[in-house]
Amino acid sequence: xxxxxLIWCAICACALSMAAQEIDLRAPSNATAGKDIxxxxxxxxxxxxxxxxxxxxxxxxxQLGQEITISGNDVTVSGLxxxxxxxxxxxxxxxQVTPSAPARLSFFLHPSRVPVSSGSAINATAFVFDxxxxxxxxxxxxxxxxxxxxxxxxxxxxxxxRGITWFEMGSTPKQGxxxxxxxxxxxxxxxxxxxxxxxxxxxxxxxxxAGRYVKLETSAIRDCAGNPLADGTIVSFTKTDDAGRSxxxxxxxxxxxTAQFELNGRARLSVACGVALGNELEAGGRP
Numbered sequence: 634x635x636x637x638x639l640i641w642c643a644i645c646a647c648a649l650s651m652a653a654q655e656i657d658l659r660a661p662s663n664a665t666a667g668k669d670i671x672x673x674x675x676x677x678x679x680x681x682x683x684x685x686x687x688x689x690x691x692x693x694x695x696q697l698g699q700e701i702t703i704s705g706n707d708v709t710v711s712g713l714x715x716x717x718x719x720x721x722x723x724x725x726x727x728x729q730v731t732p733s734a735p736a737r738l739s740f741f742l743h744p745s746r747v748p749v750s751s752g753s754a755i756n757a758t759a760f761v762f763d764x765x766x767x768x769x770x771x772x773x774x775x776x777x778x779x780x781x782x783x784x785x786x787x788x789x790x791x792x793x794x795r796g797i798t799w800f801e802m803g804s805t806p807k808q809g810x811x812x813x814x815x816x817x818x819x820x821x822x823x824x825x826x827x828x829x830x831x832x833x834x835x836x837x838x839x840x841x842x843a844g845r846y847v848k849l850e851t852s853a854i855r856d857c858a859g860n861p862l863a864d865g866t867i868v869s870f871t872k873t874d875d876a877g878r879s880x881x882x883x884x885x886x887x888x889x890x891t892a893q894f895e896l897n898g899r900a901r902l903s904v905a906c907g908v909a910l911g912n913e914l915e916a917g918g919r920p
């Protein structure tokens with residue numbers, strides 16, 4: 634009569650031992666980068682705990698039945714994490730770490746130089762990150778402050794879509810520095826575009842004969858808004874006479890450009906700067 638009783642006792646003891654080794658892990662479904670994360674455990678005895686994330690993995694010994702605290706320093710990268718505990722059996726759970734509050738900006742302003750009065754020529758793009766360089770995917774507002782050359786300051790607000798916000802604007806009629814500052818919270822990133830004169834407008838030249846030669850000189854070269862073209866901009870003078878066609882390319886110096894041709898008979902003279910054509914003149918000389 635004692636043998637079946639002993640067998641039954643052994644079975645019960647084994648079952649109790651197995652039940653004592655059952656492991657369960659519970660983690661919050663969402664956590665924030667850089668903040669401590671509590672994970673509850675069930676079971677008895679010690680186990681080996683593993684944390685596997687997007688950029689690192691760690692291992693340590695834990696006591697089952699006690700709460701585990703994952704340090705915020707171990708979860709600074711956003712993404713999916715897996716927690717695993719192994720004793721006589723293993724259990725696991727997953728949780729998502731999301732970026733913390735916006736704290737950093739990457740701001741791009743294109744191009745570095747732009748002609749005046751150009752529609753939609755300026756592109757401003759901002760990327761929003763938390764303090765751990767995770768892209769903040771939740772919508773966030775970025776403030777833009779646009780300082781015009783010798784003009785008022787304008788403000789715009791951009792809302793991010795998956796961490797990005799951008800806008801386009803035209804350049805102003807007046808050349809000079811255009812500064813745009815993108816800011817979020819206490820972080821501000823300034824960028825500068827140089828607005829330069831557009832194409833020449835109303836290009837004119839005069840001719841001064843001097844024996845076999847003729848000297849050509851333009852009036853002050855400006856764009857249609859009155860901005861002077863930069864020194865070094867190339868102006869092309871062309872002469873067509875009995876000797877054929879010849880061209881002199883010369884840079885603007887102090888708003889004007891000059892050239893000198895030797896004449897062979899009656900000559901037709903013209904001037905151009907980029908896509909702008911100026912007036913035509915005729916001059917005579919000895920062949």
